Amino acid sequence: MNQQRTGSAFSGWGFINLQKPAGWTSHDCVGKLRRLLGLKKIGHGGTLDPMATGVLPVAVGKATRLLQYLPKQKSYQGIVRFGVKTTTDDLEGEVITQKACSALTLAEIQRVLPDFFGTITQIPPAFSAIQRDGKRLYELARQGIAVDVPSRQVEIYDLQIKAWQPGDFPELTLEICCGEGTYIRAIARDLGERLGVGATLAGLTRTRSGGFDLEESISLEDIAAQRETGVFACLAPDQALAHLPAVVLNEAQVTQWSYGQKISWDVALADPLGEPLAVYDQAHNCLGVGEFRPSKDNPSERVLAGRVVLIGR
Structure with a gap:
């Protein structure tokens, strides 16, 4: 495409x-x-x-x-294969156990799936890029070094069943919308544990990110x-920053911005302070990311300060 x-x-x-x-x-x-x-x-x-x-x-x-x-929210389509457990919680790893579970039904899965919705506690896979004492967990795992992987809380915003394929090693296709730090491999693993048959991730496609x-x-x-x-072009930042409130600077303010100066701004005192804002010039060129702050000279007034200034002197 x-x-x-x-x-x-x-x-x-x-x-x-x-x-x-x-x-x-x-x-x-x-x-x-x-x-x-x-x-x-x-x-x-x-x-x-x-x-x-x-x-x-x-x-x-x-x-x-x-x-x-x-944006931190991401969406995936994942295939969970039941009856198989691996070292990496996906098909890339070595098989730990493999036992047919043809008796597993979709109704059983539907009963436990709500437990994986909302704010859940998850232990990332041992083979992951998380750092521990300056080393990636997958590096330690490959060396045979056992490490206690700390649990974390992650957000699952939506979880939908898209397909079910029964058999000796049945497969479930899920669509998952989640927050950052979520491991879909861990969802597959934990779903298998919850059902008492084991499971691993057999396929994963990220359908939305950033x-x-x-x-x-x-x-x-x-x-x-x-x-x-000679026709390739990068995307302008608009799409990536579309979730942020936007402010537009006039020519004089662009000059102030480029020198890293704070810009006086007429905003309601109830407006949130310290929240990121996408900053553009009047031609809608992205100038970076800023935030509203109280003025040091007059705390009742607001100024626009730069977090990331993409143009300079």
Whole structure:
């Protein structure tokens, strides 16, 4: 699919709604893009496991400074295979146990699925990128070092059954909308434990992340082809920052902003302070992210201060 262009011709910075292929790490994708675009300053938001496919938000150039402000909510389609347990909680790992469970019914799953909705406690997989004492958990796991993985609270906003395939090792397809830090592998594992048959994740596609949708994503092959013909363009930040309130600066204020100066602003005293705001000029060019603060000279007045200033002297 071609990436929808929301900005001007490729300027060396912006976002890419990348469609990550199976078998590639997120780091592999960034390395490939650095070669394709001839740029070093490229980063991604929200790591995907090598097995997984789907949306990988990528920031190019100074847009990397905006990655922290992307929407945190993500959506996935995952396939849970019952009767199988693995070391990694997906098919990439070694099988720990495998026992047919053809008696498992969809009705049984529907009874326990509400337990996985809302705010839940989750223990991330032992094979994960979480750091412990300066090392990734998967590095320790590969060395055979047992580590107690701390539990965490995550948010599951929506959880829908999309398909059910009975059999010796039945499979359940789920659509999951969740907050950051959620491991779909852990949901598959814990669902199997809850049902007493074991389970692992057999497939995963991220359908939405960072404000980007799978339907509008672009593959590495399409980026290479567009670069060859000179038509590739990064996405302007609008889509990634669309969830933030926006403020528009006039010409004089743009100058103040570019020098890192605080800008007097007429806002209601009830307006929230310290919340991120997307900042644009009158041509709707993104100038960064700011926030309203009380004025030091007069606490009853408000000023616009920069968090990320993307233009300078």
